Amino acid sequence: MQYPKELTDALELIWGEGMLSPGGPEKVADMLEGTDLSDHHVLDIGSGLGGIDMLLAAKHGAASVIGIDVEPRLIESARDLAAKRGLSGRVTFQLVTPGKLPFVDSSFDLVFSKDAMLHIADKLALYLEVLRVLKPGGTFIAADFFWSEGAAESGVVNAWLGKSQSDFEFTPPAVALRALIEAGFAEPSVTDLRQELQKANRKEVALLKGPVGQKLSAILGAEIAEMRLTNAERRQAALDSGDLIPCHLRARRPS
Numbered sequence: 156m157q158y159p160k161e162l163t164d165a166l167e168l169i170w171g172e173g174m175l176s177p178g179g180p181e182k183v184a185d186m187l188e189g190t191d192l193s194d195h196h197v198l199d200i201g202s203g204l205g206g207i208d209m210l211l212a213a214k215h216g217a218a219s220v221i222g223i224d225v226e227p228r229l230i231e232s233a234r235d236l237a238a239k240r241g242l243s244g245r246v247t248f249q250l251v252t253p254g255k256l257p258f259v260d261s262s263f264d265l266v267f268s269k270d271a272m273l274h275i276a277d278k279l280a281l282y283l284e285v286l287r288v289l290k291p292g293g294t295f296i297a298a299d300f301f302w303s304e305g306a307a308e309s310g311v312v313n314a315w316l317g318k319s320q321s322d323f324e325f326t327p328p329a330v331a332l333r334a335l336i337e338a339g340f341a342e343p344s345v346t347d348l349r350q351e352l353q354k355a356n357r358k359e360v361a362l363l364k365g366p367v368g369q370k371l372s373a374i375l376g377a378e379i380a381e382m383r384l385t386n387a388e389r390r391q392a393a394l395d396s397g398d399l400i401p402c403h404l405r406a407r408r409p410s
């Protein structure tokens with residue numbers, strides 16, 4: 156289990172109900188900029204606690220959203236959240252095993268993923284599956300983390316990963332771009348967001364040193380609050396060194 160309850164409780168307190176990754180609703184809106192989701196059938200890969208899937212349906216107007224994840228507890232919680240928000244009819248969740256996506260060809264108008272594909276090592280196999288389940292002309296939008304050539308030996312990266320509770324499968328962004336092209340996507344782009352994330356992470360560190368840290372400490376205990384702060388500070392060092400490279404991916408299945 157990569158996302159135990161003590162970790163997801165802390166991440167929700169930082170990012171909001173159902174959200175396990177940085178940025179909240181603004182970040183999701185930013186990723187979707189220029190994409191009209193009305194009438195869209197959407198697949199969200201690595202849906203976690205489902206907060207993003209609620210946004211895709213309720214705020215961005217997707218006709219249907221299927222969130223998939225590998226952790227049963229997260230799927231159960233995401234279903235509970237959809238029921239609580241009255242969205243169970245349009246937003247559903249499915250437990251999957253890593254590998255082939257359990258959907259027939261050409262099922263979705265949009266395949267979305269936020270900060271989840273860093274757990275999947277074989278980018279070409281992953282993107283081939285994304286392309287397969289997209290309808291012709293459909294869109295792939297993801298936020299993912301990569302690293303620089305040689306980052307495996309970087310002291311700051313290893314200091315951060317040593318504190319991390321999750322297993323990450325990083326590649327350089329160029330590997331992802333090549334894999335998108337090789338998979339057969341049209342208009343592939345991998346946009347480096349280091350500057351933006353450096354700023355956002357600094358804000359997270361400040362929050363963890365201030366009101367959010369106090370809230371975490373009061374609700375989850377001082378040890379967990381301290382662990383989140385150390386993690387964010389070490390992530391900051393990995394971002395500032397240039398070795399950790401957050402990116403937005405966009406591509407289209409040819410019509």
Ligand SMILES: C[S@@+](CC[C@H](N)C(=O)[O-])C[C@H]1O[C@@H](n2cnc3c(N)ncnc32)[C@H](O)[C@@H]1O
Nearest residue numbers: 174175176201202203224225226253269271274
């Ligand atoms: C950092 S969380 C992000 C969750 C969600 N996208 C969000 O931003 O709130 C990463 C998620 O990816 C899921 N995950 C890991 N490997 C996966 C795989 N092979 N297929 C689908 N989901 C996976 C994890 O269980 C976790 O819920």
